Amino acid sequence: MITYFFIFLAVLAVASALMMVISKNTVNSALFLVLNMMSLAGLFLLLQAQFLAIIQVLVYAGAIMVLFLFVIMLLNVDEETSLFSKLRVKYFVAFLLGVGVFAQILYSLGSFSDTLPTISSEMAQAGTVEAIGDVLFSKYILPFHIIAMLLTAAMNGAIMIAQHKVRTEGNK
Amino acid sequence: MIGIDWFLALSALLFCIGIVGVLIRKNAIVIFMCVELMLNAVNLSLISFSSHYGNVDGQILVFFSLAIAAAEAVVGLAIIIAIFRNNLSVDIGKINLLRW
Numbered sequence: 068m069i070t071y072f073f074i075f076l077a078v079l080a081v082a083s084a085l086m087m088v089i090s091k092n093t094v095n096s097a098l099f100l101v102l103n104m105m106s107l108a109g110l111f112l113l114l115q116a117q118f119l120a121i122i123q124v125l126v127y128a129g130a131i132m133v134l135f136l137f138v139i140m141l142l143n144v145d146e147e148t149s150l151f152s153k154l155r156v157k158y159f160v161a162f163l164l165g166v167g168v169f170a171q172i173l174y175s176l177g178s179f180s181d182t183l184p185t186i187s188s189e190m191a192q193a194g195t196v197e198a199i200g201d202v203l204f205s206k207y208i209l210p211f212h213i214i215a216m217l218l219t220a221a222m223n224g225a226i227m228i229a230q231h232k233v234r235t236e237g238n239k
Numbered sequence: 240m241i242g243i244d245w246f247l248a249l250s251a252l253l254f255c256i257g258i259v260g261v262l263i264r265k266n267a268i269v270i271f272m273c274v275e276l277m278l279n280a281v282n283l284s285l286i287s288f289s290s291h292y293g294n295v296d297g298q299i300l301v302f303f304s305l306a307i308a309a310a311e312a313v314v315g316l317a318i319i320i321a322i323f324r325n326n327l328s329v330d331i332g333k334i335n336l337l338r339w
Contacts, residue, residue: 073241077249088260100272114290131312138316161262169255184291193295214306221310225317
């Protein structure tokens with residue numbers, strides 16, 4: 068049963084990623100990326116990582132993709148009409164490079180397949196909100212606060228960059 | 240139950256689709272979305288190792304990488320908006336101010 072779920076979610080993730088890359092309309096690309104995030108959240112649930120599955124749906128498919136769609140509709144970008152018409156050599160080289168990297172990763176994975184871990188018995192307890200919160204607020208409390216400051220700094224920086232006319236001392 | 244190697248192969252496949260997308264697309268927003276896809280693929284491999292070892296540290300790392308991805312998306316989209324305001328395009332072939 069879990070195997071069928073895995074095959075279904077994996078096919079959905081790969082198909083939506085491919086459709087995201089090749090679809091001409093930018094809004095369609097964003098919606099396919101949402102579908103990809105949702106299927107990845109399902110895969111996280113298969114791996115017993117409940118907290119991160121919820122966070123994936125909330126943060127990625129919710130917040131970040133809404134931001135992307137907002138920017139796409141704000142900029143009103145026209146569709147790429149010449150996606151596959153010219154510069155075929157470039158697409159061929161890009162495809163070859165992607166396949167090369169994939170083959171490399173699979174080759175290294177194959178040579179390490181004996182040492183890969185099997186299912187651990189503590190797997191069901193590792194991904195719950197209780198376990199993650201326990202570690203996050205004791206062992207990783209300093210990185211947690213640094214991340215909070217980083218998010219504030221990123222928000223301030225984004226407001227400064229996207230402002231229409233930045234006010235400085237010289238131009239009032 | 241599926242072995243970890245299938246999860247790692249799926250993660251590698253998604254990462255390579257992201258690489259190809261970054262290389263062939265010209266729209267800066269779609270390139271950003273492909274970078275998000277690559278981040279997600281790495282998150283999947285981190286979570287599969289974390290679950291199979293029964294160790295929670297990998298999932299904490301994924302939590303932090305989610306926060307970094309949110310910050311990166313916000314700043315990157317602000318830069319895209321600023322470029323669009325000067326250039327009236329998000330086609331990376333037309334953004335050539337720093338090109339010699």
